[in-house]
Amino acid sequence: MAEAHQAVAFQFTITPEGIDLQLSYQALNQIYLSGVRSWKKRVSRMRNRVIKGVYPASPSSWLFVVIAILATMYMRSDPSMGLIAKIQQHLPLSLHVSLGAQGQTMVSALLFSTLLWLSLILALRFCLKLLLSYHQWMFEQHGRISNTTKVWVTLVRLLSGRKPLLYSYQTSLPHLPVPGIKDTLSRYLESVRPLLTDVEFKRMTELGNQFESTLGNRLQRYLKLKALWATNYVSDWWEEYIYLRSRSPIMVNSNYYGMDFLYVTPTPVQAARAGNTITALLLYRRKVNREELKPSRVPGTVIPLCAAQCERMFNTTRTPGVETDVLQHWQDSEFVAVYHKGRYFRLWVYQAGRLLSPREIEYQVQRILDDTSPPQPGEEKLGALTAGDRIPWSEMRKQHFSSGINKRSLDAIERAAFFVTLDDEEQGMKGEDPAGNLDRYAKSLLHGKCYDRWFDKSFSIVIYKNGKNGLNAEHSWADAPTVAHLWEYTLATDAFQLGYTEDGHCKGEVDRMLPRPQRLLWDIPSEVQTQVQSSLAVAQALANDVDCHIFPFVKFGKGRIKKLRISPDAFIQIALQLAYYRDRGGFCLTYEASMTRLFREGRTETVRSCSNESCAFVRALEDGETEDECRRLFRLASDRHQNLYRMAMTGAGIDRHLFCLYVVSKYLGVDSPFLKEVLAEPWRLSTSQTPVQQMELFDLKNYPDFLSLGGGFGPVADDGYGVSYIIVGEEMINFHVSSKYSCGETDSHRFGAQVSKALQDIMTILAPDTKTSSSSEGGAQPQSKKLN
Structure with missing residues (x-):
């Protein structure tokens, strides 16, 4: 839109009488307003840099130091112990000539005050870094906090400041230590x-x-x-060698997905859901750009977590290379890329420097939905290039998308804030087969049709025909908790803040003079079309092999587990060990993702959940040992797991x-x-918990059906399982299980039934007075009045 305005802002013709200049004041006004928005953002960034640069102090503290120094000098005391006089002696000669003795003293005092202020900032930052390097608090029993930790918490609170920005703690976070x-x-x-x-x-x-x-x-x-x-001795190599250098498809193998609410869909109108979802995401981006988001902290504590992963959340694309891919990030983008029925569009979301209202975005999306133009030759399945092997995509991109019309269209996709797919299918837990529909919903988000997502984008939003939504996220730039934080905000803002009218449409007014969404144009040669088909075949073979099973476990949740004074995560992980033993007749190397964001630029560490203690408990239970012995062994296994998790978080993985x-x-x-x-060594059981980080956004007491399904990922090993779970509220745990059909030894539905039974069997052992049903379905058919 800005480009179009610039093109028609002025026109001129040469006539015998001279040059006839015609100005479009409306277009010039929009260019002016867009420029004002850009400058406001620059000023905001500069302001935030200053605030972050002096943290944990504040810019206003400089004035306090200056006043204090001048006040002591007025009382004929020298707080600098002679340093002000020495500074005065070394002032430039020009200042000696232009300023009197009193002026020179004032300038010297200001310079001394500034140096003292900067020294205090560095000292405070150093002290805060030392305090944040203390991790013994994690290993203390709940309710038995040592005096050292109590003093430490008080000091951290004093030095943390009242209103830190999103990135305020970055320079105060300790570096990840190298273990012995x-x-x-x-x-x-x-x-x-x-x-x-x-x-x-x-x-x-x-x-x-x-x-x-x-x-x-x-x-x-x-x-x-x-x-x-190095700021972090792991992160750059981890990003490069684990993610970017992989030459196999990132679809299924690397990308992961996030789901909508389980029981409800806020509106059945596809364009309206897109309008609110896109708006909520852009509001989140505004908070990130302005650093208005509160820094994430360890739940229940004042301890900050690294926020570096937020920097590349929007306007980011993974571009393919022959040997390694590259993450490209742009400072800002005023549009999103949209895919619908084989066509690509650029949808501008700003008009004259203002964000479009949800109703206006809905109006623009509806224009795309109503567009009946057919795809151009080779356009419909072009996205398959991002789903197949990386080297062919890199070669095609270099040869056919580096100039001309194809480059301009590809740039529109890659520079977009994010990617949106308007899916022509309906998904969600609906109809007579809710369990099967959930499985299909997961597969759709994980890979879709293998060509209707742009898997290279930092994340892609999918809006289904019946209003259900979800996302697919590329993994190299960030880990799941960062995307989960974004998605929690999006769902809550969509449903509870923006809302819908009674007939399901977005709220707000519409400027019907908005330019239509721009159709992207392509010139796809036959060579590229051949490669598209080849990449699509690779992707479809991979997608067809994925066996997904999603089930909400509703027999009990963290409420009953915590009453037993057991970590819910430890409880679930030990249940997974029991389920795997029953499913495969043995144990395996188990991967559980743990964050290392207590450290600067930290990402993840592995918790090896299969321990001597967990195996001892599983064997005792399966061998028919007494309940007392099983309870004792379970406690040992739980304590061991918690210790392993804490060690992984504190850099001792x-x-x-x-x-x-x-x-x-x-x-x-x-x-x-x-x-x-x-x-x-293969990770045949790869697990991850999706944390719920912003429960204050969801009023589960008044809106109990607005429960998140969480998200999941594909299997890591060809003969193993991928298991993701989210603990929702007090009475539900949602599981996402994946495996491959091509492996005759795995079955996601069978393993899901084993997980459900293992959870109930362990609860029966630990709380024999509250027997639970031993049904192998374990809540796979959740009870709710609202199914969609």
Whole structure:
């Protein structure tokens, strides 16, 4: 729209009488207003930089220091102990000439005050970093807080400031420490002990000892050297080698999804749901840009978490390369890219510097829905290039999308704030088969038709024909909690803040003079169309192999678990171990994602949930041991799991350290049989909890049906399971299970039934006075008056 206005803002013709200049004042006014918005954003960024730069102090504290210094000087005292006089002696000669003695003293005092103020800021920041480096509080029992921790909490509160911006804590967060190599190897061997026979464990122990005494210490020195100058010794390598260098499809293998409310859909009008959803996302972006979001904290504490992942949330695309992909981020974007029935559109969401109202965005989306023009040759399935292997996509992009009309259209997609798919299908828990419909809903969000999503975008929003929505997120730029925070805000703002009229439309007025959404144009040669079909075949084979099963467990939730004084996460993880043992007849290496955002630019660490203690409990239960013995072993397993989780969060994990040692070995050109074997071990059970971070946004007491389904991901191992779960309210746990049809040993529905039964069996053991149903369905058919 801005480009169009610039093109028609003025016209001129040359006549015999001279040049006839014609100005469009309306267009010039819109350009002016758009420029005002841009300058306001620049001023806001500059202001925020100043506020962040002096945190944990405030800019106004400078004036307080200056007044205090001048006041003491007025009382004929020298607070600088002679430094002000020395500064005065070294003032430029021009100031000596132009200023009198009193003026020189004043300037010197201001300079001293400023230096003192900056020194105090650095001291406060250093103290806050030291305080945030203290993690012993995590290992103390609930209700038994030490005096040291009480003093520490008080000091953190004093130094944290009253109203920090989103990124205020970044420079005060500690750096991720490099664990001792001996400690990491010891913890690793302990983690694999229940998975190995005595002979295998002895061999692995010898490999580990040999690694430590030879190559290990050398690699460790290089890693410590990196940790001295790098903000985080893991994150850049993790992003590069785990995500961006992968040449296989990111659809299913890397991208993950988030779902709408379980029981309700705020409106059945597709365009209206799109209008509110897009508006809510842009309001969130405004908060991110202005840094008005409150910094995330460890639940129930004052401890801040790193917010660096928010920086690339919007206006970001993963672009393909031959050897590695690249994340491209633009400062701002005034439009979103929209896909509908094989056509691509650019939808401008700002007009003359203002954000369109939800009703106006609905109006524009409806224009797209009503557009009956057919796709251009090769356009309909073009998105399959982002779903297939990365190298062919990189080659096609370089050869056919680097100039001309194709480049302009591709730029419109890649520079968009985010991607929107107006899906022509209906999804959600509806009809006579709610359980099966949930499974299909998950698969649709995970991969769709393999060509109607743009999997390279930081995230894509899907709006279904019946008003249901969801998202698909690219993984390299951020982890699920960051996207979950965005999605919680979006759902809550859509349903409770923006709302709808009685007939299901968005609220607000409409300017019907808005320019129509811009249809993107393409010139797709036959070579590209052939590659599109090839990439689509690869993607469809991958999508068809995914077995998704979604089920809400409603027999009990965290309310009853916490009454037993057990961590809900530990309870679920041990139940997953029991379910896997019953499903496959043994144990496996288990991955549970834990955040390391207590540290600057922290991402994740692995909690190896399959422990000696959890295996002992499972064997005791399956062997028919007494309930008292099973309860004792469960408590030990729960305590062990909590300790493993805390160690992972505080930088004492296993896998990121070993991964970085392996990267160093590759840079040095040396091979380590130990590291090679460790990193080749398959994660047959990959799990993750989706945290609920903003419960204050949802009034579950008055609106109990507005429950989130959470999200999920594809299986990590070809012969394993991917399990995501979200603990919603006090009485529900939603599970997302995935596996592959091609593996004859896995079955997502069978494993889901085992998970449900394991949860109930453990609760029966721990709380024998409150017997639960042993139905293997375990709440797969949730009871609610509202099914859609």
